[in-house]
Amino acid sequence: MVEHMKWWGWGQEGVAFHHEDKPNLAPFVMKVAGIDFDAPPVRVPELSELDVPASRAPEELRAAFVEALGAEHVHDDDLDRVVHTYGKSMRDLVRIRRGDFGRLPDLVVYPGTEAETEAALRIALEADAVLIPFGGGSNIVGSLEAPREETRPVVSLDVGRMRAVLSLDETAKTARIQAGALGPDxxxxxxxxxxxxxxxxxxxxxxxxxxxxxxxxSGMQSDRFGDIADITRAVRVVTPKxxxxxxxxxxxxxxxxxREMVLGSEGRLGIITEAxxxxHRLAEERVIQAYFFPDYASGLKAMHAIAASDASPSITRVSDANETQFTLATSKKGSTLGQLLNKGVQLYASKRKGMDLSQMCLSFIGFEGSATSVRRDKTLVGEIVKKHGGFGVGSGPGTLYDQKKFDTPYIRDFILDRGAYGDVSETSSSWTTLKSVHDNVVAAAEKAFAEVGVKGFIFCHLSHSYHSGACQYFTFAFQAPTDRDGLEVYDTVKGAIQQAFIDNGGTLSHHHAVGREHKRWIEQDISPAGAGIVGALFAGVDPGRNLNPGAIVD
Known part of the structure; x- marks a missing residue:
């Protein structure tokens, strides 16, 4: 009953990115990153062709789980174990396609209740096994894998059977929901x-x-609803204590x-069973408007002004010039978005507004609520946009963005199929440093591309505005060289971006977490003493290092 993503990529089988209906995309990507979209894809091997190491689970451990959960909820087949080995980071996908499975889980167990979760943790602790909680498997920072050198039995505990909304308090405006509920659930x-x-x-x-x-x-509408830390009011967690x-x-x-200790704990303290x-009531009206700004600096200033105003938008997003050009290149032939830079718009932007078309930046701003509040917010935002040199182009592009907002990860699989690497990194910083963080991160990435001798491309958008600052979300891509391991090049570029976050007043992650990918920066981010406190917390709750050892801190 629990559905999983492809073992070798993002999303469901049969769903993939296609570019044939986007005539400008292939030449654009070839120009900026040297990636040939028309190259034949590298064949992904069948799992049966790979050497999947056998389960090391002792029979008595398997029997204990079967007794507690039922035989149908304890798995040791190759597919289930491979699906639960990694998340979906670039490194994860490269390794798994190579047949580099690291330390596979020996068993995958599916408790259906909190009591069964408690029983599963007790069994793992008594056997001195490693237990790693598993939700949807979408993690991109290495939070789901066991240490390669781990000699103890490794168990992946999948909470996917626990996905119900248990109760709804319409007076308090809260809901109790089981932790295994996917977003659509x-x-x-x-x-x-x-x-x-x-x-x-x-x-x-x-x-x-x-x-x-x-x-x-964090979610795309966190400006209105808050991040998950704001949304979560209470938790239930099965821990060794x-x-x-x-x-x-x-x-x-x-x-x-x-509650705050559990937030961001990545399975180191226990298994979250419900929250x-x-x-909120479904909005009476919901609309996403598109705007153009003359450059990224103007867009940032406008987002800052909106955050400081009486307006309450659900989304405040502005792309830098590179991302704007990429977004426009992804438009389908004849689409609304594809018409944005037609001759009329270009003439208006360049002649009437004095904009440099190569520096123009696309923005999406969302509004929802009552018809009265939406109308009021749109008016306030429109005045701010105009004050900062921008202009609106209606809701058509916003509708298209809303329809396609969950499809971006499929593009990464598509370019990986063609020997190219693409990934994302995000940070948050103050309004004061936002532009310098952007510029210095882009410079650091471009320097890294040059050092490793690859043609690469990096772009960014602001999202998630706050009182004192905002999140900036960077995407980078390059064609992997044929004479070196692409992961080595990837590490150099990714490392340069992450270090630039820290060096310029940002945090190592705004919402993707720490895992194993980012933990080498944890002391620089929260101080050695802060990292020591986090480590002491984990050691105090889990002295045997049975729960997801190696994530966040060592």
Whole structure:
């Protein structure tokens, strides 16, 4: 009953990115990154062609899980174990396609209740096994793999059977939801009663409530609804010290927040089984407007002004010039987005507004609520956009963006099929440093491309605006060289981007978490003493290092 993504890539079987209906994309990508979209794809091997190491699970351990959960919920077949080996980072996909499985889980178990989850953890602890919680498997920072050198049995605990909305308190505007609920699961159940959680990360279709909490996720509409840390009001977590259940209250002053400790803990403290979250009535009206700014600096200033205004948009997003050009290149022939830079718009932008078309930046700003509040917010935002040299082009492009917002990860698989690497990194910083962070990160990436001798491309957009700053989300891609391991080149570029975050006043991650990919920067980000406190917390709760050892800190 639990559906998983492809073992070798993103999303469901039969769904993939295609560019044939986007005539400008292939030449654009070839020009900026040297990636040939028309090259024949590299064949992905069948799993049966790869050497999948056998399970090392002792028979008595398997028998204990079978007794507690039922034989149909304890798996040791090759496919299930491979699916639960990694997440979906670029490194994960490259390794798994090579047949480099690292330390495969020996068993995959599927508890259906909190009591069964407690039983599963108890069995793992008594056997001194490693247990790694698994939600949708969309993680891109290495939070799901066991250490390669691990000699103890490794168990992946999949919470996918626990996906119900248990209760809805319409007075308090909260809902109790099981941690294994995927985004579509919980929205379908809430929408049927007229409510929404309002949390829509890129991975929405393939990530779970528990995963969002474990990684401190953010959604595309966090300007209105908040990040998952704002949305989560209470948690229930099965830990080696017993069941942790925090109070379902709006705020409390009861020492260091246990709820906050669970947020972002990536399975190091236990298995999240359910959470109480804020929910909202479905909006009467919802619209996403598109705008153009003369350059990225103007767009950033406008987003800052909007954040400081009385307007309450659900989305504030502005792309830099590189991302704008990429977005326009992805438009289908004859589409609304494809017409944005027709002769009329170009003439208006260049002649009437004095814009340099190569520096123009596309922005999407979302509004939702009552018809009155939407109208008011659109007016306020429109005035701010105009003040910063921008102009609107209607809701057509925004509708298209809304329809395609979860499809971007498929592009990464498409270019990987053609020997190219693409990935994302995001950070947050203050409004004061936002532009310098952007410029210095782009410079660091371009320097890294030059050092490793590849033609690469990097672009960025601002999203998730806050009182004091915002998130910037960077995407980079390059054609892998044929004379070196592409992962070595990837490490150089990715490392340069992450270090530039830290060096310029940003954080190592805004919402993708730490995992194993980012933990070498953790002390620079939160200080050695801060990292020591986090490590001491994990050691105090899990002295045997049985829960996802190696994630976040060593």
């Amino acid at each position: 919980l929205e379908e159940q809430l929408n049927a009663r007229g409510w929404t959680i309002g949390h829509f990360p890129d991975s929405f279709k393939h990530s779970t409530l528990g995963g969002w909490i474990a990684t401190r996720s 017993g069941l942790v259940a925090t109070a379902e209250v709006p705020v409390q002053s009861t020492g260091p927040s246990v 109480t979250v804020q929910v």
